[in-house]
Amino acid sequence: MTAVLDVARLQLGAWRWLVFGWVILALSFGINLAIATLGDASFTSGGVAVVPIFGTVLASALVSQWWPFAAGLSVTRTRFLQANLLLAVAVAAGTGLVLLALTALESATDGWGRSLVYFGVFTAADGPGQEWAALTSLYLLAWAVGVLFAAVQKRWGGTGTAVGIGLAVVVPGAVVALATVLDWWPAIGRWVEAQTVTGAVLGGVLLAGLLFGSGWLVLRRAAP
Template sequence: MTITSPALAHPASPMKRITNVARLHFANPWTTLTLPWIILGVIFIGNVSIWWIIYSASPAENRADVLSGLNFGGGNFFIFIYMMVVAIQAMSITFPYALGFGVTRRDYYLGSSLAFVILAAIYTAGLTILAAIEDATNGWGFGGSLFATIFVGDTTLERIYVQFLLFLFFFFFGSAIATVWLRWKANGVAAFFIVLGILLVAGLALVTFTDSWGALGETLVSLGRIGIVSWSLVATAISAVAGFLLLRRATPRNSA
């Protein structure tokens, strides 16, 4: 990430300090705004090509079944994972730079959070528009689903809600990982994922040994996608608070 020099030092007000930090994360739009859409465009072209091949190779009497089978796509999910990586990269690179200009850890974290919320809104809007176009064109003429998948909802409002909350989760989960790196470097990140893996395995074991898979499935079905995604706000809030607390004692990499 190439960083320019926004006016970070001695801004006039707390809000100015926070917005200057947010601007810092957009100093290199290639990483945050350009490359993700390029990769998504490549995935889109690949999907359309595959749909065309499948559609063209299918007998006319089977095309209705073929089209229904193309409704279950998940190629756009990469962008949520990518935003987690963006958060990790952005904070680990810009944190020492911002502190060098006298920015407090509190203002840095609030400014970073503002940037992540803005990015979440931008990408949610973009994906929702693409989903609407996909609906209007009957899956780009082949009945395929890349943006209007069943996983993000059937209506515009549903898609906005689901995708925005998913982006928030991955941004703030990524920021929490970044603060672990800033606080304890590679050993801390390794320990974090080891503990996370242990907790996941323990959870799976608990569900298995208590014969609760059926109950878990019924609960998820009753919650629906809106309910499930709404619960992600709990994990997002935990990640955000943990990230803020860890950043208060983090040391810039070049001074460790």
């Protein structure tokens, strides 16, 4: 466990990526607050989505930039990814707590005095515990996407990355087209409405585990 913690601390050298994400979030919040100030009605923004996006960016940077450095120090792939997963859980949990605190402050100030809903987007959550779990699982899922993306890039280079991005675009597009042609949307809507936040959180964690495990399998045959 001590060795894993040492490798996790090594990966903390990428803290600038994490700080950069919060800087972008602050700028996005400032812009949305200015827009809400200019308007008369309540304003709901999706700008907080930048947080999981930067989770993906941070995870990808750690694998693509810091794994070669760690490998040069004789850190194995398994040890590196164990530390990466530990770091992912810690960062996701901390991020969830910060966003939960900002959501509470937003609610206490009636949307920052401008009826702005920026952080409190998980209105379906039943209490702060569930909301924190939803935020944390979403960040973990985004992180796992970044790990898999970087692993594919390391294993197959630009060609693998292009194919992966293409599949990520084409497959969902094909599913959407098929659902439209076969008129599945009403049934899909009913299924979504029947889901609980707890179920969504568990599903997100399972999917994150699947993506992270896939990244580990790909990285096993990749060169640093």
